[in-house]
Amino acid sequence: MNWWAEFLTIALVHLLAVASPGPDFAMVMRQSIVCGRRPAIYTSIGIGTGILVHVSYCLLGLGLLISRSLLLFNLVKLVGAAYLLYIGWHSLRAQPTPQETKIAVAAQVIPSASQALRIGFLTNLLNPKATLFFLSLFSLVISPQTPLWVQLGYGVYMALATGLWFSALSVFLTRPAVRGFFRRFGHWAERLMGGVLIALGIKLALTQR
Numbered sequence: 001m002n003w004w005a006e007f008l009t010i011a012l013v014h015l016l017a018v019a020s021p022g023p024d025f026a027m028v029m030r031q032s033i034v035c036g037r038r039p040a041i042y043t044s045i046g047i048g049t050g051i052l053v054h055v056s057y058c059l060l061g062l063g064l065l066i067s068r069s070l071l072l073f074n075l076v077k078l079v080g081a082a083y084l085l086y087i088g089w090h091s092l093r094a095q096p097t098p099q100e101t102k103i104a105v106a107a108q109v110i111p112s113a114s115q116a117l118r119i120g121f122l123t124n125l126l127n128p129k130a131t132l133f134f135l136s137l138f139s140l141v142i143s144p145q146t147p148l149w150v151q152l153g154y155g156v157y158m159a160l161a162t163g164l165w166f167s168a169l170s171v172f173l174t175r176p177a178v179r180g181f182f183r184r185f186g187h188w189a190e191r192l193m194g195g196v197l198i199a200l201g202i203k204l205a206l207t208q209r
Contacts, residue, residue: 006141009141010137010141010142011161013141014137014158015161018162018165018166023127024047024123024124024166025166027043027119028040028166028170029173031116032179033179035116036110036174037170037174039113039115039116040170040173040174041167041171042116043116043119043120043123043166043170044162044163044165044170046116046123047121047123047124047166048159048164048166049120049163050123051124051130051159051162052155052159054125054131055152055154055158055159056155058137058138059138059151078205079126085201088198088199120166138151
């Protein structure tokens with residue numbers, strides 16, 4: 001079996017998927033603009049960790065169960081949509097902050113490392129489109145004859161590649177010139193990202209199997 005050809009196909013499909021705008025992209029962008037580089041990178045690592053869960057249940061055959069069960073699919077879909085709507089709503093309510101209190105307020109809203117990890121992890125885990133993506137990948141692209149340890153290696157690669165991609169995006173978005181551009185709009189930038197997250201949450205809630 002030519003595992004390298006299979007791996008290159010997976011790498012290309014995964015690259016196109018991870019680079020396309022979606023909940024993960026929007027969340028990393030929000031964390032970068034509102035919270036800064038460190039929380040954004042931890043959020044990126046959390047997203048990569050969430051991918052390991054998708055890979056694990058696909059290898060165990062649970063992904064097929066979720067995709068075929070209307071109840072389970074809708075449960076994952078609605079929980080994920082509610083999570084995005086919750087975060088988006090809080091961002092949408094951002095208010096102008098007087099200059100003298102900006103530093104104190106910023107210190108209060110910046111999440112800890114564990115909180116940022118959890119935000120990224122849940123954003124990725126509760127996205128049913130990710131479930132369907134990995135199910136399609138493991139059923140249509142990866143051959144049943146591919147050894148389990150090789151399939152696991154594919155999953156580890158995708159988790160690492162995702163974490164590195166979004167970490168690199170975080171570094172770019174938190175460069176002084178880039179972040180300064182968004183920060184000049186202050187609460188409007190956060191409201192914009194809140195609106196994006198709410199739109200994604202609604203779109204997710206309306207997702208069909």
